Amino acid sequence: MTEWVGIAAITVVMFLTIGVGARGVRIARTPADFMVAARAVSSPVNAAAISGEYLSAASFLGIAGLVFVQGLGSLWYSVGYAAGYLVLLLLVAAPLRRFGAYTIPDFAGGRLQSARLRQGSTVLVLIIGWFYLLPQMDGAGLTLQVVLGIPYWIGVVLLGVVVSGNIAMGGMKGITFVQAFQYWLKICAIGIPALALLAYAGHGSTANLTSSGAPTFGHPTAVTVPQAVKLVVKRPTDVVATGVVDGHADAGRHLVLEPGTHSIGRGSVLKFRAGATVPVRILLVQPSSPAWNSPFVSVGPDGAHPLAATYGLIIATFFGAIGLPHILVRFYTNRDGTSARRTTLIVLLLLSFFYIFPAILGVLGRLRAPQLYLTGNTDGIVLALPALLMPGPVGAALAALVAAGACAAFLSTSSGLLVSVAGAFSHDLLRGGVRSFRWCALGAGAVAMLAALLVENFSASLLVGWAFAIAASSFCPLLVLGIWWRGLTWRGAMAGVLIGGGGCCAAIAATMLGLARTGWAAVLLGYPAMWTVPLAFAVMILGSLASRRDRPADVDQIMLRMHLPDTLLKRTR
Amino acid sequence: MDGEQPAPIRSVAWGPAQTSLLNGQVGVSQPDRDYLQILVRSLIRAQLGLSLVCLAFALAVTASFPILCAVLPSVIGVKVLGLPLTLVTLGVGVFPVILLIGAFYVRQAARLERQFTQLVDRADGAAGDD
Numbered sequence: 164m165t166e167w168v169g170i171a172a173i174t175v176v177m178f179l180t181i182g183v184g185a186r187g188v189r190i191a192r193t194p195a196d197f198m199v200a201a202r203a204v205s206s207p208v209n210a211a212a213i214s215g216e217y218l219s220a221a222s223f224l225g226i227a228g229l230v231f232v233q234g235l236g237s238l239w240y241s242v243g244y245a246a247g248y249l250v251l252l253l254l255v256a257a258p259l260r261r262f263g264a265y266t267i268p269d270f271a272g273g274r275l276q277s278a279r280l281r282q283g284s285t286v287l288v289l290i291i292g293w294f295y296l297l298p299q300m301d302g303a304g305l306t307l308q309v310v311l312g313i314p315y316w317i318g319v320v321l322l323g324v325v326v327s328g329n330i331a332m333g334g335m336k337g338i339t340f341v342q343a344f345q346y347w348l349k350i351c352a353i354g355i356p357a358l359a360l361l362a363y364a365g366h367g368s369t370a371n372l373t374s375s376g377a378p379t380f381g382h383p384t385a386v387t388v389p390q391a392v393k394l395v396v397k398r399p400t401d402v403v404a405t406g407v408v409d410g411h412a413d414a415g416r417h418l419v420l421e422p423g424t425h426s427i428g429r430g431s432v433l434k435f436r437a438g439a440t441v442p443v444r445i446l447l448v449q450p451s452s453p454a455w456n457s458p459f460v461s462v463g464p465d466g467a468h469p470l471a472a473t474y475g476l477i478i479a480t481f482f483g484a485i486g487l488p489h490i491l492v493r494f495y496t497n498r499d500g501t502s503a504r505r506t507t508l509i510v511l512l513l514l515s516f517f518y519i520f521p522a523i524l525g526v527l528g529r530l531r532a533p534q535l536y537l538t539g540n541t542d543g544i545v546l547a548l549p550a551l552l553m554p555g556p557v558g559a560a561l562a563a564l565v566a567a568g569a570c571a572a573f574l575s576t577s578s579g580l581l582v583s584v585a586g587a588f589s590h591d592l593l594r595g596g597v598r599s600f601r602w603c604a605l606g607a608g609a610v611a612m613l614a615a616l617l618v619e620n621f622s623a624s625l626l627v628g629w630a631f632a633i634a635a636s637s638f639c640p641l642l643v644l645g646i647w648w649r650g651l652t653w654r655g656a657m658a659g660v661l662i663g664g665g666g667c668c669a670a671i672a673a674t675m676l677g678l679a680r681t682g683w684a685a686v687l688l689g690y691p692a693m694w695t696v697p698l699a700f701a702v703m704i705l706g707s708l709a710s711r712r713d714r715p716a717d718v719d720q721i722m723l724r725m726h727l728p729d730t731l732l733k734r735t736r
Numbered sequence: 737m738d739g740e741q742p743a744p745i746r747s748v749a750w751g752p753a754q755t756s757l758l759n760g761q762v763g764v765s766q767p768d769r770d771y772l773q774i775l776v777r778s779l780i781r782a783q784l785g786l787s788l789v790c791l792a793f794a795l796a797v798t799a800s801f802p803i804l805c806a807v808l809p810s811v812i813g814v815k816v817l818g819l820p821l822t823l824v825t826l827g828v829g830v831f832p833v834i835l836l837i838g839a840f841y842v843r844q845a846a847r848l849e850r851q852f853t854q855l856v857d858r859a860d861g862a863a864g865d866d
Contacts, residue, residue, distance in 0.1 A: 238826035242798065249794055249834050253787040253841055369818050456820040457812045458802050473802045481795075504845065508838050515831035522827035647784050719773055726780045728849035731856060 168559050169310035172567035176348070176574070177325065206502055210509035212339040213493045215346035217244075217484075217510075218517060219295070219576035220302025220542075223353060223569050225624035226518070228541040230525025232447050234455040237525075239473060240624050241518035243480020247631070248514060251485050252507040257500035258646045258725035261732070265492050266583070267638050268591050274645045276715040277653030280660075285591035287637050287664050288488040292584035293611055294630035295487070298623035299577035300615030302542060306569045309546040310562075319615045326577050327608025330585065331601040339496055345575040350517055352568020356549050356561040357520040357527075364531045364552045371529050372456060378441050378533045385434045386534040388427050394442040394537060396420045401439065406431025433537075441533040447541065455529075460690075468686045475690025476628060482696055483631025486638025488587065489579040499729040524548060541622050545569070581607055621675075629671045636695035637664030640703050646725060648707075649718050655707030663699020667691045772856065779852045783845060790841045797837075798830050 222244060229237035264270035267288060272281030300319045307318030371378040377397055388406070400420045404413040407428025408420075424445065427433065435441075459469035460476055484490065497503040528535055528544050532551045535544055546569065549561035585604040593599050618626065637660045644651045670691035673679060679688045687694060715721070805811050805822075814821040 235822040242826055242830050246834055249838050252838055253791050372820055456822055458805050458822045470806045477799050504842050508842050511838050723776050728853050730853050
């Protein structure tokens with residue numbers, strides 16, 4: 164019964180998205196599409212479209228899950244994702260719109276007059292785009308796994324086929340109204356369940372929020388373990404077990420779980436007393452994390468230097484939004500620089516509104532559904548919560564709504580990203596054209612699909628955080644210096660992008676391979692933005708100063724075009 | 737090689753206004769274009785100053801919280817209406833601050849552009865009298 168509501172909701176979202184998108188016949192993001200949109204779209208609609216494309220599976224599923232598992236410090240993800248738009252508003256929104264480039268490679272090539280820099284930026288667009296695509300695929304696999312009970316890889320393949328096939332067929336082009344619709348769908352799909360659950364289950368003790376140790380059960384709780392798990396128990400815990408515990412079959416036997424690791428068989432039921440400490444699934448165990456209610460994030464088994472890790476995350480998210488490949492193109496649908504500013508401000512409002520809800524869900528999970536520490540999955544908390552807190556048809560309906568929202572989240576973001584990636588590939592690296600674009604869309608989708616199968620155990624927010632870190636240490640300095648400093652040259656920019664972006668990619672690869680697990684090495688490699696962003700800025704400035712003769716001859720005209728007020732520009736017509 | 741050959745700027749959409757600007761056909765007369773350049777440089781500097789001040793303020797307000805908690809660990813245990821301070825600040829509190837800074841910036845940036853336009857108009861008017 165419950166599954167059918169979820170299946171219906173997901174199917175409706177898929178067909179709505181594809182159906183509305185498929186009405187467009189031409190492939191995405193030709194200048195003409197945006198010229199048309201530029202005249203027709205108002206700032207609120209445009210802002211909803213930008214937010215709709217921006218709010219990905221990492222925002223929808225990931226943040227609440229991280230808050231639940233790691234603690235309130237993970238809220239820096241939502242703060243940073245929103246604050247990234249403030250930085251974008253302050254530093255690039257209006258001048259970038261006036262410059263008129265559709266993509267970052269276009270900006271790099273046009274501002275600095277270098278084809279080589281343009282190609283270099285294209286490669287980086289591909290890397291960032293893929294990094295951002297992974298968590299979307301990951302979210303899709305997980306959502307379908309939780310809702311439909313199908314294996315993870317089927318969900319990944321399904322999303323990959325649907326999105327890349329749809330884009331290759333020419334659907335889902337950058338239709339502003341589809342993306343705007345996606346924002347309102349997502350805010351309803353997370354806001355309504357969050358508020359309903361808060362009203363229904365929000366009252367009562369808040370002990371789990373402030374206790375520095377492990378959470379406890381608020382009332383006697385029977386937990387059904389849907390799949391075999393290994394649990395970590397910190398202090399002796401009384402349970403009544405039905406099923407298989409540590410290899411012994413029990414039928415309603417009372418036993419004490421001693422501190423250590425215990426394996427629980429599939430389908431077992433464990434009954435805990437009120438006040439019992441919640442055992443934690445071994446996958447979710449934080450080797451050593453700062454107190455749950457502290458504003459820090461941590462990395463590595465020793466959780467060393469949480470303050471530095473937190474600032475690494477802050478720098479990456481605050482400065483990363485500027486450099487995301489699928490965001491810039493949306494700014495062209497603004498009428499002029501002034502409306503680009505207004506749109507960005509509304510985006511900031513819409514994002515702030517949205518990001519209150521993942522926090523509510525993550526906190527509610529810890530307060531009222533600590534059994535998810537036994538059975539849950541970091542990114543699956545949001546999906547599992549409604550049915551747990553509100554048994555019955557209402558809970559099932561809310562769960563279906565959440566599933567539909569998650570579906571909208573990864574569909575819209577992965578479509579936007581895949582269009583950017585495929586467009587960059589076919590347009591800037593190959594010969595271009597519709598055929599090449601189609602093959603690139605299919606190829607990029609397939610690569611992302613394969614990679615997503617390898618990252619099942621990485622949290623969506625972590626992966627997206629890394630995409631932000633790469634963007635912050637390559638494109639952010641390129642755009643900021645290109646807009647505000649006449650002295651930037653293509654050689655300086657290229658050196659900065661290579662060293663900053665390359666260093667960041669290398670650090671992330673080292674972290675994924677597990678090369679550095681402890682101490683400063685783990686922090687500097689796991690949250691690389693704190694050193695790669697300043698490094699990229701420094702290299703770009705020094706490199707440009709060293710190659711002064713490469714300054715484009717028409718730099719004054721370009722600066723004029725980016726900064727001249729819109730009223731003066733219009734008067735020259 | 738690339739430095740000498742200007743790259744073709746594909747799919748950079750310039751309206752007629754931007755094109756005429758690039759070709760030096762702006763509505764101001766030729767001798768005034770140098771003056772316009774000087775004015776634009778001062779505008780850019782003023783806009784950058786505004787942006788950096790707002791950015792510094794935003795960072796000081798939002799990103800100072802972890803440092804505060806590291807220096808005074810007892811702050812972490814503070815409760816507001818029964819909820820942890822971290823939840824109140826990061827979950828809700830920072831967003832109005834960010835929005836207010838954004839709104840302030842948008843107004844101030846528009847004001848700078850209005851002042852600049854008036855300056856140019858005045859220069860235009862003076863040139864027109866000749």
